[in-house]
Amino acid sequence: MERLLPYLLLLMVVVVFLLLFGRLRRRFHRKKDLLRDIETEEVRMFEFLHRLGAAIGSETSQEQLYRIIVEGIDEVVTAEGGAIYLLDASGELLVPKYLSSNCPPLIGVPMEVRKKAERDARAMSSYLHLTQVPVEHGIFGEALASGRPIHVPSLRTHESFRDAFHGYGGGEDIAVQVAPLRHGGKDLGVLAVARRLSDRPFSTNDISVFRTAAEQSAFALGNALIYREADEKRQIEGDLRNASEVQRVLLPQESPVIPGYRVHGTNIPARIISGDYYDHLELGDGHHGIVIADVSGKGVAAGLLMAMCRSVLRAKAGDSMDPGEVLARVNELLFPDIREDMFVSLFYGVIVGETGTVRLARAGHDAALLFRSETGTIEMVKPPGLAIGVDGGEVFERITRTVEIDLKHGDCLLFYTDGIQEAIDESGKEFGIERLREVFLGSAGLGAEAAVAAVQREVAKFTGQGRQMDDITMLAVERR
Secondary structure, eight states, X not given: OTTTHHHHHHHHHHHHHHHHHHHXXXXXXXXXXXXXXXXXXXXXXXXXXXXXXXXXXXXXXXXXXHHHHHHHHHHHTTOSEEEEEEEOTTSSEEEEEEEOTTOOOOSOOOHHHHHHXXXXXXXXXXXXXXXXXXXXXXXXXXXXXXXXOEEESOSTTOTXXXXXXXXXXXXXXXXXXXXXXXXXXXXXXXXXXEEETTTOOOOHHHXXXXXXXXXXXXXXXXXXXXXXXXXXXXXXXXXXXXXXXXXXXXXXXXXXXXXXXXXXXXXXXSSSSOSEEEEEEEEETTEEEEEEEEESSOHHXXXXXXXXXXXXXXXXXXGOSOHHHHHHHHHHHHGGGSOTTXXXXXXXXXXETTXXXXXXXXXXXXXXXXXXXXXXXXXXXXXXXXXXXXXXXXXXXXXXXXXXXXXXXXXXXXXXXXXXTTOBXXXXXXXXXXXXXXXXXXXXXXXXXXXXXXXXXXXXXXXXXXXXXXXXXXXXXXXX
16 A cells, blocks of 8 residues: 555646646636637727728718717627717707617617507617607716716616616617717717627626727717818808809999099908998989998898899889989888898989089998098088888988089099998007098099098008908099
8 A cells, every 4th residue: 555655646646737737728728718809809999990080081971970980889899789879959969870770779768669669660760760868868868977988787777767678679688888979078979889688798898998999989070070060161161252252243343434533442351251332333314323331240141131232222223313212212122121130321322424413312321521622621421311121111211311412523522331440450449530531631632543542551551460350342433
């Protein structure tokens, strides 16, 4: 027996060694399998990130981007289904943007819908794709409120479902991960993935990977939104430039030839679209119309109203040689279509042949300046009148009156919009009517073109590098 003892001990050592070797071998294979799983997961993650990067800034549609995100994360964490919900414009509702084909209900489902779905599976799909979720409700609301991803090990037992849980077919329970999507400090929505509990719960590594993928998805969505807004802005700017070109065609392309007179005008928009305009019209029998107008407000709305006013005035100008009567008809036609917060100030004049007589009517516009060559003085021309669009007719016609002035050789009449006197310098000081009078007084004797150029030059010098705040329009009429 004593002689067998060494052999028995050796046999025990061999058995223990074999057991340890088997355990180490199994552990090695498990680690090898784990390493292979991690490597596979890394490959899936890199592929997902590559698809996201390719989608940003490309012509990929929003719907395609949603699909790339949801289906990509499903693959990365080997989930069975996923969904993305984004906030609506009000920020109070989450709107379903994409649900993968095998995504279970992640929101509470009313009993009547569940019963209907037993007869027609399309009822459930329609409900999930059309139902908007209040931001404070359910697991989505929990993730948004916390500002961090959440893991729901069992959706059936979550307090927000209670009797509204549906799950996979047969009511099978679900594990869910939900992450809030944020970019630039702004909430965009939520991203969720789900897996049957009968398969396996989400591991710690799955949760970590999902959070990383969700962060990258939020970055992709935010940048896609920036690209889309920039593209829309470029399209709008292009449309505005085209509109501006059309609008420039509406302005006189050259000064008119009027025997005994020289007429010169200019329009300098503060923005792409101007709310000011000036015009001159051939009225027949040696009569000529001159007009300057300023629509309240700026931008597209003002530009459209300006074009309407120009068209209506041109259509009605030939009906009467009395400017007040013409403006009454223009106001009557435009009033129903002018918003309550808008109006048109306008000066309209009729040059009566070569007589030197000019008939004027003013619809709430700034007073005109009249330079008298004989005395070297400036007069204010301010006929009574109400702006177009303020009243439907009776008050307008009672207040607005036509006046006549006689221009002698060398006299010059200047019409202008308030963008001149309200121009401000770097300290916030206005150009003002007195400065305008001085500039006009010093240049009117040189003629219409010189007067307009002088005022334009002095305004530019006064404002310096400051931004032009309003449209600047002038029209000068000189009696030769």
